Amino acid sequence: MKExxxxxxxxxxxxxxxxxxxxxxxxYPPTRYHDSQLPGHARxxxxxxxxxLIAEGATDPWSAIPVAxxxxxSYIKAVPGNGPMLHNHDTNETFICxxxxxxxxxxxxxxxxxxxxxxxxxxxxxFVPRRFECVEPQAGHEEGLLQSIQSGDRAEVxxx
Numbered sequence: 001m002k003e004x005x006x007x008x009x010x011x012x013x014x015x016x017x018x019x020x021x022x023x024x025x026x027x028y029p030p031t032r033y034h035d036s037q038l039p040g041h042a043r044x045x046x047x048x049x050x051x052x053l054i055a056e057g058a059t060d061p062w063s064a065i066p067v068a069x070x071x072x073x074s075y076i077k078a079v080p081g082n083g084p085m086l087h088n089h090d091t092n093e094t095f096i097c098x099x100x101x102x103x104x105x106x107x108x109x110x111x112x113x114x115x116x117x118x119x120x121x122x123x124x125x126x127f128v129p130r131r132f133e134c135v136e137p138q139a140g141h142e143e144g145l146l147q148s149i150q151s152g153d154r155a156e157v158x159x160x
Contacts, residue, residue, distance in 0.1 A: 018065075019065050019067070020065075021048050021049070021064035021065055023075075025064075026046040026048065026064055026075070027046070027062050027064075028044045028045050028046045028047075028062065029045075029059050029060060029061065029062050030044075031059055032045050032058060032059050032061060033045070033055060033057075033058055033084065034056075034057050034058075034159075035084060035085045035159075038085075040081060040082060041082060041083065041084055041085055042078065042079070042082045043076055043077065043078040043082055043083060043084065043134075044076065044077040044078070044143075045061070045074055045075075045076055046064070046074060046075040046076070046077070047061040047062060047063040047064065047072065047073075047074050048063070048064050048065060048073050048074060048075060049063070049064070049065045049067065049069075049071070049072065049073040050063060050065075050066070050067065050068070050069075050071060050072030050073060050074075050150075050153070051063060051066055051067075051068055051072070051153060051154070052072065053072065053089075053150070053155050053156065053157045054154055054155065054156045054157065055156070055157040056158075056159075058157075068153040068154075069153070070151065070152065070153060071149060071150060071151055071152065072148075072149070072150045072152070072155060073147070073148070073149050073150075074147070074148045074149075075098075075145060075146070075147055075148075076132075076145070076146045076147075076148060077143040077144070077145055077146075078133070078134040078143055078144060078146075079134060079137070079142055079143050079144075080100075080134050080135060080136055080137065080144070081133065081134070082133065082134055083102075083103075083131055083132045083133035083134060084131050084132065085131060085159055085160075086105075086110055086129050086130070086131045086159070086160040087129065087130065087131065087157050087158060087159050087160055088127060088128070088129045088130070088157070088158045088160055089124075089126060089127075089130075089150065089155055089156065089157055089158075090126055090127065090152075090155065090156045091126050091150045091151045091152045091155040091156075092123060092124065092125055092126055092150065092151050093123075093124045093130065093148060093149070093150050094121060094122070094123040094124070094148070094149045094150075095116065095121065095122045095123075095124070095132060095146055095147065095148055096116075096119065096120070096121050096146070096147040096148075096149075097116035097117060097118055097119065097120050097121075097144075097146055097147075098118065098119070098145040098146065098147055099118065099137065099138035099141065099143075099144055099145035100118075100134060100135070100136050100137040100138045100141070100143070100144030100145065101115060101116065101117055101118075101134075101135040101136040101144065102115075102116045102132055102133065102134055102135060102144055102146050103115050103116070103132065103133045103135050104116060104122045104124065104130065104131075104132050105130065105131045105132065105133065106124055106128050106129060106130045106131075107128075107129060108129050108160065110129075110131065115135065116146075118138075129160045132146060134146070
C-alpha cells in the first residue's frame, strides 16, 4: 500500500454540499460596512468563502461557506461610479474583474490606478491603501462584477 505525506480525508456528498455556493442563491448584508449605502460607495458584498473581514461597525457577513482555511473570497457588485471608501488591509487583496470594467485605486492620496477588463487581475500588497470602483457594467447589465481574494482567516480593514 502506498504511503502519502499528507493525510487523505473522505468527504460524503452531503458534507461537500455544505461547501458549494450557488451564485444565484448568494445573499449579501446591505449594511455590511459603514459606507455600503453611501452615495458613490454603494455595493453588494457577497462573502462566498471565509468568515469575513474584521471591520469596526461591520455587520454579519452572511458567508455562504463560513470556513477558516487561510483565505476569504468575495464577489462585489456595483453600478458605475461606486465602490468602497479608501481603506487598508493587513493582507494582500487580489482583484479579478469578472464582468464589466473596474478601476483599482491605491495610495494614501488615491494617486495611482489601473483599469481592469474582464479576467484581468490586480494584486494589492498588504498595508497599501486601496479602493476599487465599477467603471462600466457588462453590456446588458446595470452592475459590474468583481472578485476579491484575501489571505488569512481574520483579515482586518481600517478606513483611511
